Amino acid sequence: ANDVPCAPVGSREAWFAGAAVAEGGLRLVLPHPELGEVAMPAPPVKFGATPASVRALPQVVGEAPAWPAKGADPARAAPAGGPLAGVRVLNLGTVIAGAYAGTILAQLGADVIKIEPREADMFRSDGSQFLAYNRGTRGLGLDLKRPEGRDLLLDLVRGADVVIDNYRLGVRGRLGIDYAALKAVNPRIVSCSINAYGETGARAALPGFDPLLQAEGGMMAAQGGDGDPILHTIAVNDIATAATVASAVVAALNARERTGEGQEVLTSLMAQSLLFQSGELVTYDGRPPNDLGGVDCLxxxxxxxxxxxxxxxxxxxxxxxxxxxxxxxxxxxxxxxxxxxxxxxxxxxxxxxxxxxxxxxxxxxxxxxxxxxxxxxxxxxxEALDDDFLAQNGFVEGWAHPRLGPMVTAKGYAEFSRTPGGFRRPTPDLGQHSAEVLADYGIAPDRIAALMAAGAVF
The missing domain is CATH 3.30.1540.10 (formyl-coa transferase, domain 3)
Incomplete structure (x- = not known):
């Protein structure tokens, strides 16, 4: 009632069978010739123009939907760099789920702009984790609550490919930057929005964080077993959401190559609480119980x-x-x-x-x-950051932050023989590249100066 994010600790089975998952459209029931009705999580990402679907269980072959081409761009040479070189991403995401999605795309070669208000991403206070989850991006300080700030963002969208956010449901509309507004200035834009509990149902507008989904999604109770619930100190649902968003953006860009149009992409922490427990949540009569943990479970x-x-x-x-x-x-x-x-x-x-x-x-x-x-x-x-095997295989690397000094973090997530990825920039300070970014997007110097003077850009 006081807008404090909270959730009860419960079992994953009750969560999956409950109203929040059903209202979010994330529970499917399919027929199986031997097992009867099988319930399973629905696709975790909703694509506005090219929706995903579960067409059948493994024993039955289904027809894949065909999305007709609508005048895709002619073939063109790929820019030098990683596999996503030339892709421009405006990332309004914060904390982990939204911010880290941009970092994954940056590691694959995209030019990712981390956009923050004056109060900054709240996760900046988390030091080393913030550095890891935001590496490789450029920083733009922008006040979207000012009309000139909103107008500037829409101008940037005209030259961008992707916009990512993890605002609460309804915030994009109140700021005047929902998908309809973005599409009006750039029909090719891919807009990916993340919230806690999806877009439909009684909880859709509620705030949420990773520990709440661990609680109600059953992870904490399952890990605790017969004892007290146990928190996973790694933000499982946040990181899973970031990875899913990055994959969804690539899928939407691929669809755009065929159709010539962008689309809205929606997902939630709740969707990933189901996706990453899929093996434990598939339900049918006679299914064996899930393994449970316990204190000091080995x-x-x-x-x-x-x-x-x-x-x-x-x-x-x-x-x-x-x-x-x-x-x-x-x-x-x-x-x-x-x-x-x-x-x-x-x-x-x-x-x-x-x-x-x-x-x-x-x-x-x-x-x-x-x-x-x-x-x-x-x-x-x-030990992991100093492990010779991990370093020799390119999983970790040392780098330098211009203000904070030497760092060791994960290097990357895949190797591409013809278009190698990798981080090309350190983690940005708040608004560090504002003037540079705006110039790169074609904003005139006198307008940049006026926006800075007005406080819409900093």
Whole structure:
């Protein structure tokens, strides 16, 4: 009642079967010849012009929809740079879900402009995470509440390809920058908007954050098991939403190549709370229950869990009878007749734990891997950023922020042989590139000076 974001902790099963998911159009029921009715999450992204669909369950082949071409642009040479080089993105997104989507696109070569008001993205106070989630973009300070600020944004949209935001439902309309306004100045624009609970239903206009979706979406209760709920300290739903948005933008740009038109793209944190629990949420009569966690949960079974060595922890996953026998040979323990069904805290787990407690981690990993068993070290944050293997394979890299100094963060998400991506800029300070960005978008110097003097741009 006082507009404070909040949500009850509950089970994922109740969340999926409840009103919020149904009103958001995110629950599908499809027939299966053997299982009967199967409920599953609907596509997490709504494309205004080329909607996605689940046409059938795997046993039945469905016809894919065909979207006729409407005069797409003629073939043209791709600009030098990453696979999205030449794509211009105006990112109004904040915190993680909206901001990080732009960073993923920037890493793929897009020119991403991070647009912030004077009060700044609230996540700037989070230091290192803000730096990682906003790297590779340029900063534009813009007051959209001023008429000249709104007019300027629409002028920028004329030269842009994509606009991203994660405003609460209705805010775009009140600012005069909803999809209809963007399309009026640029029919080719792709507008991707994120909110907490979708666009329909009683909750659509409510504010929401990742921990609330972890709570009501069932992640916290499932991880806590029979005990208290446990928060995932990584913002699972936020990061999932950013990744989904980046993929949706690429899909919408691809559709634009065929149709010649942009479109509105909509998604929500709620959609990703379902998408990233799809395996746990598919429902039918007789379905086995989901695995649950617990305080200090080390895994789901004796052969799928973490174990401590003398100098650190390892993760061990043996999912076949051969792999289970290999674990027994390497560690010198009795595996038993049905090792794959052994619980995480049973007698087999105790024998494996006792054996590995005598091993040096590197030696245990080498022996298990040479026997064909999947195993990996458990790395803490600092170890991961300093890990030779991750650095050699291009997962992390060092770089310098001009004000804050040396950094180490993730390098990228994919390698492209002909159009290599990568971050070309550090994380911007608030409004750092305002004049540069406006000049690049063709705004006249005298108008830039007037906007700065009026405070619409800073």
């Amino acid at each position: 895994g789901v079974s004796a052969l799928h869990r973490y174990y401590a060595c003398t100098d650190g922890w390892i993760g061990l996953v043996a999912e076949t009878a051969d792999a289970a026998q290999a674990v027994g040979r390497v560690l010198g323990v009795e595996i038993g007749e049905a090792p794959l069904a052994e619980p995480r805290d049973g007698a087999l787990a105790e024998r494996i734990a006792a054996a590995l407690a005598e091993w040096i981690r590197a030696e245990a990993l080498a022996a298990l891997r040479s026997a064909g068993v999947a195993a990996a070290p458990v790395l803490r944050g600092g």
